[in-house]
Amino acid sequence: MAGRDLRALFSTNDRSLEAGEAFTNRQIQWEIVAAALTAHLRRTAEAGFDVEDMEAPRDNVLVFHGVGGIGKTTLSRKLEAALAGAEHRPAQWGEPTWAGERILPVRIDLARSAGTDFEQLVLTIRAALSALGRPLPAFDLALRRYWETQHPGEPLEEYLRRGGLAGRFGKAMPQQMQSAMADIAQTLLLPGTIGSAVGQVTGSLVRALRERRQTVRALAGCARLADLLETEPDLEALSFYPHLLAWELVQLPADKRVTPVILLDTFEDVGDRTHRDLERLIQRVVWLMPNCFFIVTGRSRLQWADPALQGQLDYTGPAAWPGLAVPASTVPAARAGAVRGRGRQVLVGDFSPEDCDDYLARRLSRDGQPLISSEIRQVITGRSHGLPLYLDLSVLRFLEIRRTRQPVPSDFDHDFGALIARTLSDLTPDERHVLRSVSLLDAFDLTLATAAAGLAHQAPAQRLIERPFVRENVFGLWPYHLHGLIRSTLRSADDATDDRWTDGDWQQAAERALAALGTQWTAAGGRNRMLLVGCLRQGLTLARDYRLELGWLADAAWAYVSDSVWEPIAPPARPGRTGGLETSADALVELLTALARRQREHRSVTASRLAAVTGSGLLPADLHEMGVYYLAKAHRDLGDSAASRHGMQLVADRGGRLAPAARRGLAHLARLAGDFPTAHATAQALGWAGRQHRVEGDILWPHGDMDRAAAAYAAARNQAEQHGVAGERATSQAQRAFAVAFTDPDTADDELHLAEQLLTGLDLRATNLTVRIAALVRDAGTPRGLEAARDLRAESHDAGITAAEAALELALAFHHAVLGEQDKVRAVTGRLRDLARTGDYAYYADIAHYMGGLPLPGPSAAHWLDGPEAVRARWQRLVHTRRARLRAGG
Structure with a gap:
């Protein structure tokens, strides 16, 4: 716990409720701070380190940036406390490596609501250094001169008290400054009565420094002090005075040495990309104090390493800020949440689901037990996408609902408009327009974002992608996408902004x-x-x-x-949609979804979905034919040849894009019925569009003519490769492997390997089954031949692909025939007859009889191209050849 959650405390009358301000562990961020600060201390301790070197690159700044509400301010506060002393550091953060070094954390909130201006920033740093217990004469004199010029008649003590600095750091600073003035006056042998007259002291000191008097040798070591004291004491001069502070810190005796760690929070409120006046002054402070370490937290990366900013800022480019120029990359996620970034620009990531749950459990409690139930915590966590601000808003919603009734999980399926205001607050109107436009897209690039916004120039989109709520995946088709919660909230929450859509x-x-x-x-x-x-x-x-x-x-x-x-x-389901087809887009989504999912669903499910699409009448004519054709294919796979033939004939007669495929389907149906002459005659007119070579292979292999079938499949594969049709190429190669597996197991190894390669990245369930059945045929007659059969049978049945079931049984018949197991061949023929109940695939049982050398119980079920005896002879030859091979040890 980091304190009391006052908002929650004042949202309820329940005094038994414990409202704690939970801090979820950010261990990775602490480790980054510890490593960077350790490197900084090592560098400033080197003999060659010179605080007055104005040309050396700076590596004294670390940036944590992230989307609004991600917990940057909480992190900044926790880092301040942890650096102040071990008693404030979470135990899991571990001991730092700078034991013995004195660290002085100074946190400055730059939020507009905090009212921090540049004067106050400089005074805050000096007031914090009052803890050293000694004046810093070079800086104190310059500051006193500035104050009396810019704030005549206003005591510095009163300003510090009114601004809260006196209460925060004590009242020692004005006394230390007065002591510095007196010491300098005494050194210059000025009368005590004018010791407080800053103008006279300054003039005398400058002359003494120019004349290199021994009396001021302590201050003469600061090479630029005289120049600063001679400059008009305005805001521009004040921004250079921190150099004097840096120099004074180096002059401290060893027992007084301290390294200030200055935490600048809410940096996004410093200005925008057009108005960088305050940013220029603050950057100057960072540059002029190389022995101090700065931790910046804000919504955006610092652009100081961008050479294009030369002229807007004093120190720019990768040579000046090497750590800020390193491109972003990914650091592995930990329990504390993911962090991205190398060098000194770190994107603070979202909480993990475990951290979200832990956070919610500890925010509200009674008698040590979480007040928010685990079911509600689970819903909030899922909706939050790991954004702490969403968790905070959900806690307040929980308390609000609890006033009248007990909250339930459904109460938190909710978007908060406040997230929109936080996200849009520092965007330009054009950036807001682009942001809303790209919230319609899962991912985008600059061109797509600009076109979606209807803008003629890319600059707003370019600026937007640099924001922390835009995530980058360099390997994605489109590299950018919005933070999930920001996107969903923009699209669904009530938008109360002035420029809402x-x-x-x-x-x-x-x-x-x-x-x-x-x-x-x-x-x-x-x-x-x-x-x-x-x-x-x-x-x-x-x-x-x-x-x-x-x-x-x-x-x-x-x-x-x-x-x-x-x-x-x-696409994902539409929120609030109960189902049903209402538009042509609905119907096309359902059509393509059904076609893709048939690789993972039973064909009966596919048929049902396609029947609904074709029956809706919502699709244009050509897409309607697509639905009819694939519905006919599903019917064929299910063994409903009559329905399949009706659909195929309908598509073929209309002469549309799928007419050749439908004629191929009719050829397949003739083949499945055993009418090979009709199938063969139909195939001759199919050409490439109707996949003629593959259909010819499908006709030849049941005849046992494996060499000609394999050649036909090779021709089909090569044609598909020439036309760039990956799925057809893989299917033809799988069929070729199946045919070759009967004749030459060694060659089949290579064919199967090629088929597996061609299937990589494709989702073709039936073809995958063909490859695995082909492997079974290759291994026929060996002990491993039956290892995969049981799983294959279950998979083929679950898929509702009758062709795969029949081919599997045929492979098993071949295996048993090679081993001379005629009883098992008979068992296979029984299963094949069961599969042929509708009349299709009946000749598969005949082929099993031919393999096993068994007589047919009646006339052949097929009209073979060259008669049943020729077919019997070829299948028996395949069996005898495999037996001989196995006897020879092949």
Whole structure:
């Protein structure tokens, strides 16, 4: 606990409630501070360190930046306390490595509400140094001269008292300054009556310094003192006086040595990127005090290492601030939350879920037990995305609801408008406009953000991405995304800001964002599959949520389907949506989702979803045909050939984009029914669009003609590679591996390896099953041949893919036939007959009989291209060849 939570305390009449100001451990940040301060102490202790060197690079500043409400001020306060003494440091932070060194923390709040100006900043640092118990004559004289010029008639003592510095640091500073004046006057042999006349003392001292009198040799060591005392004592001069403080610190005797650690909090309130007057003065203080260590906390990174700021600030560029120029990277997350950054710019990350729960449990308690239930804590944690400000607001909401009733978890499925105000407070109008626009997008780049905002220039978007609530993933398709809580709040919470958007504004922004995504995809010329999928995912969400026309999404949907890759495409569920299809975008989302998910769902689920889409009448004609075609495919996989044939014929007759595929589907249906002459005749007219070579392979392998089938599949694979269709290439190669596995296990190893490579990154469930069944065929006749069969049978059944179930049983029949296990072959034929109840796949049982050398119970179920005896002979030859190979030790 870091103190009492007064807001919570004054929100309830329950005096038994303990409202503590919880501080969640930020151990990683402490470790960064400890390491940086240790390095600073080591550097300032080196013999070559010179506090008056104005050209050496500075590495005496550490920056913690992060989104508003992330806990930077709490961290700053805790660091101040921890540096002040071990009794204030959390035990888990560990002992620092600077034992024996005297550290003096000085925290200065730069928030506008604190009213801190530059004068007060300088006086705060000097007042803190009054703890040394001695005057700092060079600085004190310069400051006294400045004060009497700029504040005539106003006692410094009264100013310090009124500003709270006297109460915070004691009243020693004015006395020390007066003592310094008297000592200098005595050194200069001035009459005591004018010892307090700062003008005369200053003039005499400057002359003495210019004349290099021995009497002022102590102050003569400060090479720039005379110049500062001769300069007009205005605010600009005051900003250089900290150099005198730095020099005075070096003159202290060893037993008085101290290293000030100056914590500058709420740095975002110093100014903006146009008005840097105060920032220039503060940066000058940091530069002129290289023996002091500065810890800056604010919303944004310091830009001091940017050469483009030359002229706005005195000291700029990577040579001046090497630690501030190091690009950001990721530091592993710890229990305290993730931290990003190398060098001296550190992004303070969100709390982990464990820390959020711990924080909420300790904020409100009674008799040592958490007042907020674990169920409510879980909801708040999930909604918070790890942002401490959200936790604080939820605690106050808990107390507010508790006045009238007991809070329940559903009360905290809630967004807070206050988060918007905190986020927008220091943004320009253009930056606010871009921020709201990109909140519609999961991820974005500069071009996409600018187009979504409808701006003609990228500068606002460029400035926005440098804000801490914009996260970067350098490996992402679009590198930038908003902090999850900020994004959800912007889109859903009541926005009470002056420039809040109307529903119409959001609608127009969604239209711009959708058009911008389409422009990016079109510009790529359809060659970038990752971009296609990314644009579809974001575009479908926008079109669905804002009821937009499909536009380019229709062509993108066709491009997505054409590759047969089936990456997950479903956008997240729309908040508050109860289900049902209302618009064409809803129907397209459901269509593509069903097609992608069929790789992980039973085909009956796929059929049900596609039936709902095709029955809705919401899709344009060509996309409606897509739904009909894939519904027919699902029916075929389920063994409903009549329904499948009806759908395929419908699509084929309309002559649309999928007509060749539908004719291929009709050829497959003829093959499954055992009508090979019809299937073969149909295949001859399919061409590449209808995947003719693969269909020919599918017809040849049931005939036992594995060499010709493998050649046909190779031709299909090569055609797919020429056309850049990854899914077809992988499917054809898997089928080739299946055919080769019957004839040459050694060659099948290479074919299977290639198939697995081609499947990498693809989501093709049926093809994956084919590869695994092919491996089973390769191993037929060996003990390992049956190891995977049980899992394969369950997987094929769960998928609802009858073709895979039948092919698996055929592989098992081959295995048992090679071993001469005719009883087991008969068992397989029984299972194959069960699979053929609808009439399809009936000839699979015939093939099993041929393998096992068993007589058929009746006429063959198939119309073979060259008669059943030729087929029997080829299958028996495959079995005999494998037996001979195994006997020979192959």
